[in-house]
Amino acid sequence: MRTVTIADVAKHAGVAVSTVSYVLSGKRTISATTRQRVLDSVRELGYHPNAGARALASKRAKVIALVLPLRAGMNLPVLMQFATSVVTTARQYDHDVLLMTADEGPDGLHRVAASALVDGLLLMDVEIHDPRVPLLRKLAEPSVLIGFPADPEGLTCVDLDFARAGALCAEHLADRGHREIALLGAPRVVYERGTGFAERTMAGFVEAARRHGLQADARPCEESFDEVYAAVKLLLDERPGLSGLVVHNEAAAGHVLGALRILGRRVPEDVSVVAICPDDIAERASPALTSVLIPAEDVGRQAVRLLMAKLEGQTVPESTLLEPRLTIRESSR
Amino acid sequence: MRTVTIADVAKHAGVAVSTVSYVLSGKRTISATTRQRVLDSVRELGYHPNAGARALASKRAKVIALVLPLRAGMNLPVLMQFATSVVTTARQYDHDVLLMTADEGPDGLHRVAASALVDGLLLMDVEIHDPRVPLLRKLAEPSVLIGFPADPEGLTCVDLDFARAGALCAEHLADRGHREIALLGAPRVVYERGTGFAERTMAGFVEAARRHGLQADARPCEESFDEVYAAVKLLLDERPGLSGLVVHNEAAAGHVLGALRILGRRVPEDVSVVAICPDDIAERASPALTSVLIPAEDVGRQAVRLLMAKLEGQTVPESTLLEPRLTIRESSR
């Protein structure tokens, strides 16, 4: 069974090859009767345009690259949701997704772009001083970044508004009358790596607390139970009046609850806890955590939309910050 | 800056286009001096072959599809390791990876295959009665499955040897002198979905226990703490002499330890626990779990190798089972 080409369709429908092409692309008007005849032939023969030929002729591969940081220690559920949402959204725009790992580095991006394998790039987990950023500026292919490098000038970046998320948590606690609050953040290495989002959360938190006249404290937090326990204990020792705790570290969130239980503090009676984490983690905790969710799906969808807009030559905002949403559950009052 | 084509390279090196092509593909002998001149030009001009043109002319896209079950509730770390290993291995064979979600179903596979977007397919998490299997048999493009459908005839399947893994656990416990053992498996839905690996583990476990004259018991196990606790309690009530427990459920593994602690059984003094799970989970538990690991990386690498072999027209075994390895840690004696 030889594969069906556009010429087969044309012959079957009794029209020229170009007519079939125009029916399929809609780039020229074709009479309703011809159009129907062609579409029938397409269906009957089971025609699928050859991707390579199309890419060659039209200079559009209809494929975008998704560059994921597939190193260990990522927030897997969020990453997965994000990837799923990117693939699904891309399909809605009739595009496919080429999966790449960050470890190919700038060369990998250059390769897929220069070979016209992909029309555009989506990079996740961009760091403050990301070696790929200068390349992206040079590339003819449009790109969208998840996260913010030091200088987003000339790029297109999407992210959750982490500063706002931090602030939202502080405000929530302020509204409930808490006067002394603290934030436990990501592991120290995350700050050192300079991904940016962790710092921005802290900054937003501290700023909002200050604005509301709260006494606030923010520090990194490791992920093992023992270290979380030690951190929580230290915090409570130093700040006996502490009654509100924000945890921006999904691995640690559960452990914080465990530590508080062991330390004899009830949640939420003695200490209110707010987490910045995916909903499923917040819901599964006990008590269920009041949380600000990381809207991975929104981010993915939005990123693809922006990329598609750029592919069509539209200009898009350099920076898109997604508004965080706080869901109140059992762990705060 | 127009993109560099093979014609540019040819002109720059003072040779014919076809010569450049042969230098790059190695399909005909080219004298060392010419070869070097061409390679120099390639480097100097920064030439990258156009993927579409190459695919069109050679009928090889140098892309494989990776179909992941991006629904929730998967074992994310394993899935990620697997995906990473697939991408990395594919790159070693100079191939790229197109990411697809299972929810496009058979039509999606047909689409990418018929459009020659990909040369081969890698499907993860194949189910016993998978609707995609009949299609794969028909497709001209080769494919490799992770997991086993009911009838693997004519397909190429790779998986951990789960039966062996179950047996290994039973044998480990038998060697240590345990006489009454049990296995807590995946949630009930997994068995109902019929992915196969869960059943095979159970079967291997039961068979090995029987062979060693042990009293054995195997049942599904849900993932929430409360349900795990109930299951463990029921088991201990029914089988007071139970001293060895195998857990094939990474979400439940930690909870089992918690439940045993609450029920006053020390691990490993009173009950030895063996898990079938990724190493990181086993190591993070306390006490660290003796475990049989799911070698996601091996599976990915092996799957890509098989696919590449098929792409080159070699015949490969229908079934490849990866030998499980047991790592002894603190939870068993």
Add this chain to the structure above:
DNA sequence: CCTTCGCGTCGAAGCGCTTCGATGGCCTGC
């Protein structure tokens, strides 16, 4: 010395598609 062979290279024919300019038929308006 001439033929034969093989090595290294070239030229040209596609691969299947998009797109541009051309064409022919038909309607409109004066």
Add this chain to the structure above:
DNA sequence: GCAGGCCATCGAAGCGCTTCGACGCGAAGG
């Protein structure tokens, strides 16, 4: 009744690459 215009369709020229057959030349063989 005819010029002008528009609509629907066609034909052909590439897009950048691979690959096949051909060719020229020096070495080997008779």
